[in-house]
Amino acid sequence: MKLRKLILTAILSALAIVLYEFLDIKIPPTSTVLTISLGIIPIYFIAYYCGPFYSTIAAVIVDLLGFFLFGSSSNPFMIGFTINALLSGLIFGVFLKYKNVFGGKLGKILIVIFELLVSFIAIPIFIVHMYKNGVPEKYSLKSVIYIVSIASIILNASIILYALFVKNDEDSTLIILSYVVYQIICSLILTPLWIYTYYKVDYMVQWITRLVSVPILTLVYAILTRIILLPLKSRYKKIE
8 A cells, every 4th residue: 555655646746846837827927926836736635645644745855856856046945945845745634634623613613713813813913014114115005005904804704604615524624724724824924934034025015915815825726626626536545
């Protein structure tokens, strides 16, 4: 069985590298406002079929290989992004391993709690910081603060509604919970920290786009993963 896990992990890891490097969807094009990196989805399936050990190792290998094979000389290697990759495989794997705990009502409750924390703690901190320290020139209209905040609250509410009303099965709950936790920890908290450390870009200024992009990406990844998983799980069993 270990051989089967290794083979499947290798195949999905290769797919993840291809998706990360060649099928990133940027909205708008040539920008980084919203980047849909489909390579994260194969990592979820490694966790689903092979377990947390394989998904964690695979995520790190995918990140390292992706950088050393396709990385730009103008962008230095950042260990912080490798830590993010490690956490993605670990988060997915742990939630799936303990699906009996997180796949039911507790999972839905955690989703609601995390989204409320973003809406009623992170967003007010963002507003206070931006008014206290001033809005950058390119965001000279202070109304942008309110637009971002309101949009983020609406999108976070959409995640809650999706989690509560999507088909009531443990797979759907685990998928949305996994992406919620991953996006909040890695995209909303850690990535701005790594960028600040390397490039000294103000932490909260980075939230101008992230407070909106994070919930959007959470929904996109969760919906796509569920759509792909539904036909697969009826044909292929998890590898024990």
